[in-house]
Amino acid sequence: MPYTPRRSQQRAQTFSRSLANTIKSKLLTSFFPDKQLHHHTSEPPVAHLRHSNDISRPRHLRRTLYHADISHSHHYIxxxxxxxxxxxxxIFVLGSQQDAVFPVTISHVCRAWRYIALRTPxxxxxxxxxPHERMWRERIHRARACTLDIRLITRASSRLGQPRTVDVDPFTVQWHMHIVLPHIQRWRSLDIEFPEYAPFLWKAALSNLLFGAPAQAPLLEDLSLVYRDNDDMDEFCxxxxxxxxxxxxxxxxxGxxxxxxxxxxxxxxxxxxxxFxxxxQAVHDVISxxxxxxxxxxxxxAFPPKRTTSLPSRVDSVTQRVTLAHLxxxxxxxEGGEIPFELAHLVTLMSTPSLTSLRLVDVSRGHHPFPQLKSFFYVxxxxxxxxxLRIExxxxxxxxxxxxxxxxxxIRQIIVKRSHTPEQVLNINRATSKPSDDLNFGRSGAYNDRHLRIHRLDVQYLSK
Structure with missing residues (x-):
């Protein structure tokens, strides 16, 4: 038969189709070894889960195009x-770190995604x-031998996206904790946050984690306990x-x-x-x-504003110093309108030879400098x-x-953040000129000239 360009093109398409089907078959066989795949199947393997206690079961799924003929469906994939x-x-795991419902959502997309989700502990x-106890117990089961990230946060989002608190009581908190306590050997992180006050919440949440209980956590890496309105003065071990x-x-x-x-x-x-x-006494506690x-x-x-009720305090000043060589x-x-005495005294007892970044944060976002600012930098x-250095x-x-x-x-960079002004960055280059001659500004903000004039102040004001 004589050679024609059309016949050559048909042979190339046939060979490409055969090669593509062979490669896809080999890949899917390696990814899904428990299923027998064929070239002419039109759906990926699906986990046949028929248990009555399954949650988030997808329904009315559309057919996928994994094995469709490449010559007819390549532009639809x-x-x-x-x-x-x-x-x-x-990608699924990264999404689940931001949204607890994300695993359930992606398992509803299609059969292939559900198959992958159920086999990713x-x-x-x-x-x-x-309160959705059955769902969380099923998720613990699906995690298999994987470590667990436990969160008990009584803050939820409303339909408008605004945070709202969820009413909790000690009995509910203790019941929630009993769901995960049998798996404490697998805990990777524990995050407990109570934004509003209720009596005995800490004892209910931590009663089974204290010293003497069989509550060792050999795999725990991250611990977060936040309850600003706590009134329990006891120290927990x-x-x-x-x-x-x-x-x-x-x-x-x-404590x-x-x-x-x-x-x-x-x-x-x-x-x-x-x-408390x-x-x-507070300085001594933090130094310890x-x-x-x-x-x-x-x-x-941080040392927040003082409580009305406090434990007896020591009278003598703290002189014991601490060295943080790796800080x-x-x-x-x-968090208030003035620098706490405890914070100012504590920093004088800390030696930080490797410190490269210092951030001074004002939670209240005051418009004027703290009255004790000069005294703070003097000591x-x-x-x-x-x-x-970041100053706020x-x-x-x-x-x-x-x-x-x-x-x-x-020093290479000084960052300033003030109210009603954009963030201002001062870049300092000492490689080619003297510090007083080369003060360059970053593009994220520019200082007003009246705030940048060089004042001939004694350097001991900062470094004494």
């Missing part, structure tokens, strides 16, 4: 259908405790004193027994003092915490290792910028 199963499963590891993998802790409103077996390996600590102790957790890389500190980032947070010596609202005084740029030999 969405690009997400071409992703490898491992990448698709990883890490997709179901996030357990947000709520958690997990029978054993959580060797614990690295991140966030505390607000609760814990700070054991080395629990907290000596911390690298991140966000600590808001509970307020004040003055020198930092001595145990001396390996911190990031530290955030690279420090956040000092003020606190800014570490010469600083490279980045009440921490800002325009007379500070030039002395800081001159007193800190390694």
């Amino acid at each position: 969405h690009f997400i259908r071409r992703l490898p199963v491992e990448i698709l499963a990883h 890490s997709l179901w590891r996030c357990i947000t405790l709520s 958690l997990f029978s004193g054993y959580a060797p993998r614990l690295r991140r802790v966030t505390l607000d409103g609760i 814990l027994t700070w054991l080395p077996s629990l907290f000596s390996n911390l690298t991140f600590l966000d600590y808001t003092h509970h307020g 102790t004040t003055g020198h 915490i930092l001595q145990v957790s001396s390996r911190l890389v990031e530290l955030r500190l 690279a980032s420090l956040h000092l947070r003020v 606190y010596a800014l570490p010469p290792s600083l490279r980045t 609202h009440g921490w800002y005084d325009h007379r500070m910028i030039s002395p800081m740029a001159h007193a800190l030999p390694r």
